[in-house]
Amino acid sequence: MDDVAIARALHLLGVILWIGGVGFVTTVLLPAVQRLKTPQERVAFFEEVEGRFAWQARFTTLLTGLSGLYIVIAWDLWDRFLTPQYFWMHAMVLIWALFTVMLFVAEPLFLHRWFLRHAAARPEQTFRLIRILHLVLLGASLVTVLVAAIGSHGGF
Numbered sequence: 001m002d003d004v005a006i007a008r009a010l011h012l013l014g015v016i017l018w019i020g021g022v023g024f025v026t027t028v029l030l031p032a033v034q035r036l037k038t039p040q041e042r043v044a045f046f047e048e049v050e051g052r053f054a055w056q057a058r059f060t061t062l063l064t065g066l067s068g069l070y071i072v073i074a075w076d077l078w079d080r081f082l083t084p085q086y087f088w089m090h091a092m093v094l095i096w097a098l099f100t101v102m103l104f105v106a107e108p109l110f111l112h113r114w115f116l117r118h119a120a121a122r123p124e125q126t127f128r129l130i131r132i133l134h135l136v137l138l139g140a141s142l143v144t145v146l147v148a149a150i151g152s153h154g155g156f
Contacts (some may be wrong), residue, residue, distance in 0.1 A: 003070075003074065004070075004071060004074050004075065005075070007067045007069070007070045007071050007102075008071060010063055010067040010095055011067035011071065013063070014060045014061070014063035014064035014067060014082055015060075015064055015145065017060045017147060018056075018057055018060035018061055018064060018099070019052055019138075019141045019142070021060070022057070022134070022138050022141060023056055023138055023142075024053075025049075025053060025134060026131070026135055026137075026138045028048075028147040029046070029049055029050070030127070030130065030134060031131075031152065033045055033046045033089060033127065034127055034131075039119065039123035039124075041122045042119070042123060042127065043116070043119045043120070043123065045120075054103065054107065056101070057103055058103050058104065061096060061099050061100050061103060061132075062065065064096060065096050065100065068092065068093075068096070077089075079107075085151075086151065086156075087147075087151075087154050087156075088144070088147040088148045088150070088151035088152070088156065089148075089151070091143075091144040091147060091148065092144055092148050095140060095141055095144045095146075098137070099137075112135075114154055115130070121136075
């Protein structure tokens with residue numbers, strides 16, 4: 001087995017764990033949190049579970065980014081970023097960059113404090129906004145995974 005095959009397998013594993021986790025948070029965790037009785041219970045439960053998932057998401061986005069970069073370098077695929085038929089590669093990088101900024105920059109610097117402050121003052125509106133944002137991110141991620149799977153197998 002060659003090194004690029006291993007990188008591709010790690011890339012796929014990272015995407016599955018990362019986007020699968022986003023799917024779980026969006027479709028299972030957030031609806032469950034909204035059914036808890038008090039706003040304090042909602043915030044505490046969401047903080048505990050989301051905090052644990054954040055470490056998995058950070059690791060898997062890092063794994064996905066590094067393995068993807070390795071594949072591009074090893075196969076010298078830079079010219080694909082100049083060709084419209086490989087738009088799906090741009091989509092992968094864009095989704096990865098968006099999540100990376102959220103997880104490594106926005107969340108630690110200000111987003112976590114924003115959530116706690118707004119959840120304490122307006123819990124219903126805050127959780128509704130978070131659910132909508134998660135739905136948008138999940139939808140964009142799933143479309144990207146779909147077009148990347150089609151594109152990487154010569155479908156475009």
